[in-house]
Amino acid sequence: MKIIIIGAGEVGFNIAQRLSEENHDVVVIEKDPVKIRSVQNALDVQAIEGSGTNPSILQDAGIQDSDIIVAATDNDEANLFACFYAQYLTDFITKIARVKNPDYMKHREIFKQDSFTIDLLINSQSEMVASILKLTEVPIASEVIDFVDGRVKLIGITIKEDSPLVGRKLSSFQEYENSILVGVIIRGEKVVVPKGEDVIQANDLVYMVTRREDIQNIFRIMQIRREGLSRVMIVGGGETGLALAESLDATTINTKLIEKDGQRCLELAEKLEKVVVLNGDGTDREFLIEENVDEVDIMMVLTGDEENNVLISLLGKALGAKKTVTKIAKLSYIPLVSTIGIDTVVSPRLSAIRAILQYIRKGKVVCVAPLKAEAVEAIEFEALETSDIVNTPLSKVKFPKGAIVGAIVREEEIIIPRGHNMIKPHDHLIIFALKDAIPKLEKLFTVKLEYF
């Protein structure tokens, strides 16, 4: 596919990198010559210096024979206009625009008319809110990813030193064999695609696949009572904080929202019912203790200042918050942050990147790329009738090294597979794979296509 990406900021750059590594033809349009230079040096894409809202630049980029345009600059209006020109210049192009202003999202029907359609509007903030809300379903998890419309969940859990799982062999989970499968273990820098004899160690990040209705089994093997989420503290009453508070307002969860600015607190209090709005500074230790931070299940730190967010999260953890979720915009900070003891990082840019990549891959490949290990992906594949893998027991299929089937989805049924299970045509498979194994996997699933 040929894909035009406008804007080589963090979002544009990362999308361009992923797509070019997947052998798509990528053209990047960017105004800033310095960014153009870094794109040229680092990526195998065509880089064009100029504005994405200039139709003749779009034509230079070859928009006529492109399949997708992704407008990912920091400027909403520039992104929308780029899509508008794209529609004018060519009829059949898929248009994806990143918008920050939530007002555009509220009126998305405007972008669904015949005269002007945007196929996908990405609002990184609402993507991020959605991913934080998913975390509240499984509070012990550091990451929750949905497959097949949320019917299959991939849950990432960091194993603490006092966890009952430490030292257990994976094969000892047999009584749950039909509901839980450990797909990937991330141990420090290493990524392990585990076998039965592997043993879980403290500080592992374990990714497990399970059905939505079987989540309680995870609590059972972790030997913790299913404590529903009861107390949440949100620091920062910006747009993200408000959106989250509004969602939590409708639940029974006890929510406190901390905001520095008194005037903003008034506005927040007007919009919220049950949520307790507190006027105070998240970096104030006494204030946090006074508000019982030690009893909080999740502390969500979402102010606009990312350096401050890190410090507030560390402070909260030190004062006894069970879990923290920290908002960080800059992608290059993310790997650093996990080494200093912050549980979960959310990033609007990362959310936008994932949402765009998922859409482009159209369900064929669902990117997981956990924060701590860019090297693994969870991929959703459809098994074709002509493929070698169908109607063979899984244990006989020659999967490449570093790949494991996490779930088989057959119409309504979801199978957590064992060696004797067979793949039937049109099954959807969720597969964990190291980056190196992905091309081989793709081959395994499509090699017979040539005989059509």
Place this chain on the structure above:
Amino acid sequence: MRFQQIFRLIGILNFFLGLSMLAPLCVSLIYSDGSFAPLVYSILITSGSGLIVFFFARRIDSSSLSQREGMAVVTLGWVSAGFFGALPFLFSDSISSITNAYFESISGFTTTGATILSDIEALPKGLLFWRSLTQWMGGMGIIVLSIAILPFLGVGGMQLYKAEIPSPVVDKLQPRISETAKSLWKVYLLITLLEIGLLCLGGMPLFDSICHAFCTMPTGGFSTLNGSIAQFNSAYFEGVITLFMILAGINFALHFKFLKGDFKVFGRDPECRAFLLILAILILLVTWNTYGTVYSTVIEAFRYAAFQVSSIITTTGFVTANYEQWPALSQIILVLCMFLGAMAGSTGGAIKIVRIILLVKHGYREIFTLIHPHAIRSIKLGKKPVPPDVVNSIGGFLILYLGICIVAVIFMSGLGLNTVTSFASVAATIGNVGPGFGLVGPVNNYLSIPDVGKWVLIFCMILGRLEIYTVIILLVPAYWRK
């Protein structure tokens, strides 16, 4: 620096270089000229050693390659190609000394066309074909060829491409580097086939047509005949070759766009206009200068002037006239051509027109700001502004180019060569032209240069082909420090 990775890539390169020798092997089979066994040995050694290095060097990450590593791969790749390319000459005993064989081989790959052979026609057909093939592969670039064939180079391919392509600014024709390389090679192949066809139509034997086309399009200049193109004494062949030398001197990106249906691209490109204008003026000057003094008719003067000026300015180095007997002005013009070169992005060598244009504009801007001290003026090529760092790097290139020329000329004269030969041999090799003046003039060859001198010239050829920076950086100690 990850040496394993570098050697691994060079290993692959050598493997394919060995495979390319299958072509001359076929030729030797057809003519059963006795070069079969030497070629088989060469293939086994070249491909075999390539495979051994490939399998023994540990694989790290094939997709990433730093700019530094890219430069090392390209430079060392060319040096080793020169070595393995020399094997057929050595094994067949056509050229007995290693220095001479290496000189002939690297002169082929760098598309210089300087030869040490006095009796070219005595060579077996297979080896004659190999000589032409080295030029043809070296013209568009052995690295660019491998990028086109090998899909896994990825981003690393861009670093290699930048290090090899003869142009101050690197443009991609297609989003992906492997596609860009493929497009360039397709255009190159197409124009070469066209030339083979036209030469055949004029009655040149197929073998000679192929060899000459293979040496025209890379602006190489090897011939299968002792007397070069002059031996045919045919205005038609000279016309066809002149035309294709000029085509080869034009940026292949423009050919690509032309073939895509953008027919006005040559007229629109400022460098192309300047190149054709300079070419026309110089041809007319030489015609005017030689008419009446050397040639009796204007037509005859034009015929030889057009061929010779095109041949030297595009750095091809085919010869139809003994230009050493021309008047001084014409000779000076040819010397000038040796330094000018053709367009950036063509297969030609030397300084190249775009650099000259930009330096002239830079000079004019300096004068302009003396007159208007507050003026802000950007240097433009056509309508596109050129970033200041590109202009700076061109200034640096010119200083290095001339500096290396001077040092090499001093060295050559120190070996006891006369003034004209010292000067011409260096200018003709660093510019990848081939024939020069004096002992290395159009009717002579490089055999008489002392061995040490040949190695200096070999170095000059590689420097010229890879546009200095790529090679010279390996000689800077800081490059090797961690």
